[in-house]
Amino acid sequence: MSLEHELRRALSRKDPPGGFDDRVVSKIRAGETARMPIVRSRWSRWSRASLPLAASLMLAFGGSYYMHKQQERAAREQRAQTEQAARNVVLALQIASEKISAAQAKVEEITRHDPTNPR
């Protein structure tokens, strides 16, 4: 017998233990059923991670929007107060002007009837 012939006999194809095909098919089934929960768990993992993220984002946006609105209102109130103050000043000036005009008219009238006035 040649060495090649002996090697062919020694290294012939070899059957695996019985039920090999069943074990392969079971593994495939197990892999397929295991894949579905993986998808779900991935989704739930994403949703678990995204909920706090979304809440944080909402808080951040809500907070900045509230701050912006507060600043707007404060600015509006300040502007209104300034305008009111200006109006008050104008009114005060008008009143003062009227009083001065009235006093001046009184002085002129007194001066006109005064016999000591050389005019």
Add this chain to the structure above:
Amino acid sequence: MLTAVTSPRTPAPSGDELLAQARTGSESAFAALVREHQAMVFGLAYHFLQSRAQAEELAQDVFLALHQNLSHVESARHLVFWLRRVTSNRCIDCVRSSQRRRELPIDGLCDPAVQPRFNDPLLGELLRTLVAELTPDARLVVTLRFQEDLDLSEIASVLDMPVNTVKSHLRRSMDALRRKLADRGHVYES
């Protein structure tokens, strides 16, 4: 579809038909493909790893990979080539990962039942033991040559290796086997 594969009244479907049925999701057709090729895949893995448990695990992985890649397999002939190539690659990966993990060397992967027993009267077992002592590439070349009866160019194609490298591996392996056998009293002419 199940009956088309398993009914004794209908002739057994060809490899191409089984492949087509397996591609459409037929579990029984895929199981038939496994049964048809399991001896080839398990044999390659076993002669390489010298461990039934590891060979079974590797062979199962190969068929799981096949199930995931059925759409890439074009024909029954291509399937045989694909299985030989994937099994060979997995064998090499197995050795590399065991070397990376600094586990037992390849000789240490042997089952107790196939540990070197140089006084074993069974020449076949001695030959398998000596083949297991070859380098991984040489071991695959020898196994593909004598288990699958492939010629040098076919082995080169499966292992993606130049033909001259395959030739060199085979020549050196045969010389080493003759020498080791001669040391144990089995003399073969070259």
